[in-house]
Amino acid sequence: MGAAVTELGQRAELPPRGLSHSLRAFRHRxxxxxxxxxxxxxxxxxxSNLTVPFVVYEVTHSALWVGLVSAFQFVPNIALGPWGGVLADRxxxxxxxxxxxxxxxxxxxLLWMVWSAGVREPLAVMALVGVAGVFQGINMPSWQSFVNDLVPRSDLDSAVALNSLQFNAARSLGPAVAGLILATIGPGWALLLNALSFLAVLLALASLTVRSRPRTPDPASVWRQFAxxxxxxxxxxxxxxxxxxxxxxxxxxxxxxxxxxxxxxSVFHVGPWTLGLLNAALGVGALVAAPMLAGWSHILSRSMLTRLxxxxxxxxxxxxxxxxxxxWAATALVVVGWALLLTISATxxxxxIIVADHLRGRVLAVRIMAYTGCFPVGGLVQGALADALGPRATVLGAGLLLLVLALVLSSWRGPLRLQRLDDLHDG
Structure with missing residues (x-):
């Protein structure tokens, strides 16, 4: 009898885990x-994310041009990140x-209208992508911070992981649908459907009852608050x-x-349908990773997930x-998508979890600026290297460099070490 009671006690002390635990953020309407x-x-x-680089590459046949268009989308995130962070906190x-x-x-x-009017100039596409990037730069700190307003702190890891899951599930489905649309009815329809899809999130926001917690206005300038x-x-x-x-x-x-x-x-010489499947493979890997993130967070630490x-x-x-x-490329991309979600969601x-509540929006803005600011730099550098050395050598070099960095961070025991990702909340 005593042994049975002891066993029940040990089971009760086991941390919750598994699929039902990973989905607990959905309990909040x-x-x-x-x-x-x-x-x-x-x-x-x-x-749109697949259609724009596809049509740009079709017009220019240059990896550098694809990188330039991608860069123009993310440059506003750097310039407007401080303002977006202050808005999220204020x-x-x-x-x-x-x-x-x-x-x-x-x-x-507007991008759909310009394309439908027959404009095929890469600079025009770049400019319109940049306009969208302006709104995106202001949007992201509030988007990331808003998750914290929708659930209690005890369910935050589930909410963050499921937020990453929805993004990557969309990354799985969207490119596959885009590849089918590009191969059948053309890029104009893909751009139009993207514009119409914003109605879903606008209707969702209009139906929410939650309001952000009241904040004391800070009279300092945006840059002082960001500093x-x-x-x-x-x-x-x-x-x-x-x-x-x-x-x-x-x-x-x-x-x-x-x-x-x-x-x-340039390497496989395939059409838009196969291109869509390659991009979908990244999302499939993320779908596999999501339960591991949200349902086993008490077993696998954030530093361990980042290392993996x-x-x-x-x-x-x-x-x-x-x-x-x-x-074989799609199989490798499943691994990339799985590992990418582990790293980004864990960090x-x-x-x-660590950040103090009154600085959440501004600190997340710094993170978003650092992360998305590297998109144009990495895209331009690797695009130029691909045009000069070839795409295979460029991606291989990036993979080997990341492996060296992963091994260094895994073995480093200094004050700034990977285990600091497991720090507690700054109350």
Whole structure:
């Protein structure tokens, strides 16, 4: 009898885990509504994310041009990140999101209208992508911070992981649908469906009951408030490590999204349908990773998940670079997608948990600026190298460099070490 009681006690002490535990954020009505609207809108967004580089490469046959267009999308995130972070901390995040998402919808509609009018100039496409990037730069800090408003802190890891899941599920479905649309009815329809998909997230935001917590207005200028967040980060090694990993991934891994277009056109010589499947493989890997993130967070630490993710991305990039066929390339991209979600979600959760509440928007803005700011740099550098050395050698070099970095971070025992990602909340 005593042994049975002891065994029951030990079972009761086991931390919750598994699928039901990973989905616990869905118990909150507002989060579930927002999640459905987000995945619908992001699926439409990936129609455009694949269509734009596809048509640019079709016109220019240059990996560098593809990188330039991608860069122009993310440059506003750097310039407007401080303002977006201050808005996220100062105002109702739901209202900020409604305004910025409306601006992104209008920008997407304008891109469709210009394309339908017969404009094929890469500079015109770049300019319109940049307009959308302006709204995106203001939007992202509030989007990331808003997740914290929808669930209690005990369910934050589930909410962050499921937020990453919806983005990557959209990345799985969207490119596959885009490939089918490009192969049948053309890019104009893909751009139009992207514009219409914003209605889902706008309706979701309009139906929410949650309001951001009231904040005391700060009379300081935007740049002074932003400087406060930078000084705060200097005293938080866990957040610093999250930024360092995000920068490495942004420089070395994220250009893979433009290289699927280059490999499809110049290496494998396949059409838009196969290109869509290659991009969908990245999302499939993320779908596999999501339960591991949200359901086993008490078993696998954030530092361990990040370590696994960095090594997995390095191996996946290397495998993609050496793939003899689209099938092998898709398999390698599943590994990249799996490992990418592990890394980004674990480091994002670490920052969300560690940061003090009154600085959340501004600190997340720094993270977003660091991460997305590396998109154009990595895309341009790797695009230029691909034009000079070839796409296989470029991706292989990125994979090997990331592997070296992963091994160094895994063995480093200094004050700024990978284990600082497991730091507790700064109350």
């Amino acid at each position: 507002d989060y579930a509504v927002f999640w459905v609207g987000a995945i619908t809108s992001n699926t439409g967004g990936w129609l 105002h109702d995040r739901r209202r900020v999101l409604f305004l910025t998402q409306s601006g992104m919808a209008l920008s997407a509609l 406060t967040s930078v000084r705060y980060i200097r005293g938080q090694p866990g957040i610093q490590m999250g930024l360092l990993v995000a920068i490495a991934v942004g420089l070395l891994v994220n250009p893979i999204f433009q290289f699927t277009v280059v490999f499809a056109g 993710g960095l090594i997995g991305q390095a191996l996946g990039l290397t495998g993609f670079a050496l793939s003899p066929s689209p099938g 994002n959760t670490a920052v969300q």
